[in-house]
Amino acid sequence: MPSASSAVSDSGLPVPSALWRDGDFRRLWVGQTASQLGEHASLLVLPLFAVLTLNAGAGQLGVLRAVGQAPILLLSLFVGAWVDRWRTRTVMVLTDVGRTLTLGAAAVAGYLGCFGLPALFVVAFIVGALSVFFDVAYQASLVRLVERDQLVRGNSALEGSRSAAQIGGPALGGALVSLLSAPIAAASSALFFALSFLSIRRIRRIESIPTSSERPPRVWRRIHEGLRFVAGDSSLRTVCLASAAFQFSLAAMMTVYLLFLPRELHLSGTAVGLALAAMGPGALLGSVLAARLPSRFGHGAVLVSAAALGDSVFLCVPAVHDSPAVTVPALLAINFVFGTSNQLVSVTVMAVRQAVTPDGMQGRAAATIAFVGMGLTPLGSLLGGYLSQEWDVRTSLLVTAAGMLLSPVLMALSPLARLGRALPVP
Structure with missing residues (x-):
């Protein structure tokens, strides 16, 4: 309640x-x-x-x-x-x-x-x-x-x-x-x-947009300013690197995962959809927790621990072997935990990014992080398909799932891990 x-x-x-x-x-x-x-x-x-x-x-x-x-x-x-x-x-x-x-x-x-x-x-x-x-x-x-x-x-x-x-x-x-x-x-x-x-x-509130008496810079210069700002801030730079590592490994892992479920576990399309759908309710819970946990335990501790939990839970998937009556509940639990942790990290990272970024740089910071984080996903998907062809599916799944752990490691070694209960200032 x-x-x-x-x-x-x-x-x-x-x-x-x-x-x-x-x-x-x-x-x-x-x-x-x-x-x-x-x-x-x-x-x-x-x-x-x-x-x-x-x-x-x-x-x-x-x-x-x-x-x-x-x-x-x-x-x-x-x-x-x-x-x-x-x-x-x-x-x-x-x-x-x-x-x-x-x-x-x-x-x-x-x-x-x-x-x-x-x-x-x-x-x-x-x-x-x-x-x-x-x-x-x-x-x-x-x-x-x-x-x-x-x-x-x-x-x-x-x-x-x-x-x-x-x-x-x-x-x-x-x-x-x-x-x-x-x-x-x-x-x-x-x-x-x-x-x-x-x-x-x-919406009635009048937004304050940063203005300058000088002529506005060209769009390429503004893009460069956004890239330089993100690269120059240690927290945002870590968010970019951790996001890129996570999205690359996740794309590779999901490619293998979607092969593993029907071919190795012999699950029907309905069972596969049900297992993946558990990420959604988990994300809802993660959003609720993100409103409470960072102010209680600290933003850095929440980021690192949630990322480590969510990214490591997929290491359990290659061990699943039994009948659908056992595998589907196990996969539901794994995907639910992943969805919860992933959303908890996403909301907390977004709040940190918004807090450390000046108002006139908000759009460029968000776009730069999205561009860097999502830019490697096509290569990750190609890697997942290649590994599945060269190795057996369980080994490929284990390797790609382990790759996601690079993200919490990067955060743990950065200033992000030391963030306290209060959000930082620009």
């Missing part, structure tokens, strides 16, 4: 009453939740649109997914530079409008039967690019809306709703495609972005 000093948001997450009474924060939370639901629903609806409506093959489906993910690598640094000079409310509102119109047009064209696969590629890229803008902007917006001592709790609420959307979005999208049709499901995703627009446009 939440304490008397807290309220419970619609997601079931405890939110401090002082924070939840802030109407602008509530509007941001509602808008971000709706946006995340629409985004995660569209991640399933668009591939199903290609397969069920446009009869796309496996290779075409792979290209579609790659096109939708490409904006993360192509645009993140530029978006960070731009967001720091704009009002985040304006960025989020415009991206919601863009995604609503794009998916709405695709739904109408698909329903009328005048929509082809090349057009779907364009839709996937546009939606992915606009989502990059929204995600960078909402992270920067929190710093401009709440007090510094509310950053961890504010992030906990926002990331908790994002975790819920990761569970509910694909499930909702799949259900809509099954019950109705892919074009109508695409239209339903557009409605979530419209709801986000209606909520965020009502």
